[in-house]
Amino acid sequence: MKMKSYPISMNHSTMFTLGDCLEILPSVPESSVDAVYLDPPFDSNRIYRLSDEDELGFNDKWTGDEYETFIRSVVGMCASKLKPHGSLFFHISADRMFLPEKILRETFSNIQPIFWKRCRSKNNVKHKLGATIDVIFKCSHSKTPKFHLVLQSKDEKYLRTSFKNSDDRGAYSLGHLVTEPSKKGYLYEYEFGGKVYNPPSGWRIKKEEIDELVRENRVHVPKKGNLYKKIYLSENPGKPCADLWDDIHSIAQGSEERRYPTAKPVALLERILRISTDEGDTVLDPMCGSGTTGVACRNLGRRAILIDQNPDVREIVESRMV
Secondary structure, three states, rough: OOOOOEEEEOOOOOOEEOOOHHHHHHHHHOOEEEEEOOOOOOOOOOOEOOOOOOOOOOEEEOOOOOOHHHHHHHHHHHHHHEEEEEEEEEEEEEOOHHHHHHHHHHHHHEEEEEEOOOOOOOOOOOOOOOOOOOEEEEEEOOOOOOOOOOOOOOOHOOOOOOOOOOOOOEEEEEEEEEEEOOOOOOOOOOOOOOOOOOOOOOOOOHHHHHHHHHHHHOOOOOOOOOOOOEEEHHHHOOOEOOOOOOOOOHHHHHOOOOOOOOOHHHHHHHHHHHHOOOOOOOOEEEEOOOHHHHHHHHHHHHHEEEEEEEOHHHHHHHHHOO
């Protein structure tokens, strides 16, 4: 049966289609989207409900090879919709990652797992290790997918303990100029302040680069030991985002309202989009739930194609988009 689509944003940048994604995805043109966010059921053998009083949710119980067949079909369809330098982000719990990773590695040539620490330790777990990690596989056909460096905020402890020195330019931390003992760097003597420095493991940078740091007054001389580079707080608004995300918490530990049992925070989707897309790009979410991907797209000026088969989410998606 052909499903009806509902363009629901006032600026027509979001398209929501109510229906089975396996039936709707063939209508999405090949190589037409810049990113895909895929947050499917996890095969958790559970029935998810928003609360005891609210039946909103879905059944995540599968039999036989149903789950593998479903994931393989969805991944294959979504992969074909990506532009050559686009990325697909597949979200799964750490304890259920094996099967999806196997399918993703059969489909994409480049896979990078991102580990999202969605919550702090769980005090109510007594007889096993608390589950705090989800895995988001960043997948692409290209070795050079679209990528933007995103900065994570420096934590308060790091700021207090690292930027303890200061000069006329401001507070600074110390960056190593000497290579660690287990490696070999550039071997040369360097004279500075009437003292000769010649570390056995060598320097991390060439002599000419240290000369430049000296001219810019960016060399710190400790009372004893080797030279350091000054790293000014004012020039470092954050640290480059790595593959461990521990600075975005789940909705359960934040202030955001939960609109769907397995909803993810808007900040998580915004980071994914900032990394992989530009303003005006198109993002596909074939199992959108309460439409968080659409909210993130609206906030960042992206276009969204949203699909979900649960008729109960239509009103929620509309309320968040309009």
